[in-house]
Amino acid sequence: MALRAAILGHLRVPVQTLTQNGRALQSWNLLNLNRSMSSHDDHLDKQEVIDRVVSVVKSFPKVDPAKVTPEVHFQNDLGLDSLDTVEIVMALEEEFKLEIPDKEADKIDSCKLAVEYIANHPMSS
Amino acid sequence: MKKLTGLQKQVLGLYRGFLRAARSKGPEDRKKIESYVSSEFRNNAKNVERKNFIYIEYLLRRGTKQLDQLKTVETVSTFTVPSRSGN
Numbered sequence: 001m002a003l004r005a006a007i008l009g010h011l012r013v014p015v016q017t018l019t020q021n022g023r024a025l026q027s028w029n030l031l032n033l034n035r036s037m038s039s040h041d042d043h044l045d046k047q048e049v050i051d052r053v054v055s056v057v058k059s060f061p062k063v064d065p066a067k068v069t070p071e072v073h074f075q076n077d078l079g080l081d082s083l084d085t086v087e088i089v090m091a092l093e094e095e096f097k098l099e100i101p102d103k104e105a106d107k108i109d110s111c112k113l114a115v116e117y118i119a120n121h122p123m124s125s
Numbered sequence: 126m127k128k129l130t131g132l133q134k135q136v137l138g139l140y141r142g143f144l145r146a147a148r149s150k151g152p153e154d155r156k157k158i159e160s161y162v163s164s165e166f167r168n169n170a171k172n173v174e175r176k177n178f179i180y181i182e183y184l185l186r187r188g189t190k191q192l193d194q195l196k197t198v199e200t201v202s203t204f205t206v207p208s209r210s211g212n
Contacts, residue, residue: 082129083166086137090144102138106129 049096049119053111056095060088073110085109096124132181139188140166146195158195 050070058065063078074080074088089105092098096118100108108114118124129137140162147158169184 081170082133082137083140083163083170086140087144087163090141094148102134102141105141106134106137 044096044119044124046115046119049124050111050115052095053092053114053118056091057088057111060084060091069111070115071110071112075109089114092118096121098123132178132185135185136166136181139185139192142192143188143195146192149196 054068054070057063057072057074057078058068060080062080062084067078072078074085075082080088085108086105089100089108092108092114093100098118098121100117104117108117143162144159147155147162150158173180173184
């Protein structure tokens with residue numbers, strides 16, 4: 001019985017929102033809140049991407065966090081090698097829940113390019 | 126960055142492949158695989174003569190086979206044993 005009640009209680013939720021759907025959607029648009037409500041299909045805020053990329057790179061064991069800027073080049077500025085770069089790009093994939101194809105991943109050699117790629121990727125989250 | 130050669134790209138691609146495969150394992154296996162794979166690649170990067178293409182290609186083929194094995198196998202036990210075909 002408890003289960004049945006729980007299911008019924010749950011089922012009522014979408015019905016209620018459906019009746020209010022038109023008005024609710026309208027007010028979201030008016031307030032430009034639909035951005036924060038949807039889970040994908042719009043881009044992350046660029047500044048947020050920058051902050052998260054920088055913090056992933058800072059937390060990489062071989063990196064001196066003081067040297068990390070949003071423009072920093074992994075090999076020229078941080079003294080990393082190409083294997084380290086692969087590891088960093090993989091860590092960024094995990095942070096933003098992406099899979100970056102090899103061809104693209106090979107090009108990402110700085111925070112700047114990483115931010116660019118991630119900010120333009122529709123599946124970043 | 127210096128432009129990568131085709132061979133270097135293949136090596137980095139293989140390394141990426143291993144790290145991806147490691148992700149699909151449990152956290153403990155993942156750590157083991159990552160540290161083993163990372164030290165193998167770094168050792169070879171340091172010790173293998175850059176122009177020894179035949180040997181690098183051989184290592185690539187061997188690595189690719191090991192990666193295929195890692196992807197299909199349930200545990201990492203067969204993987205972490207030092208390679209019999211070594212040096």
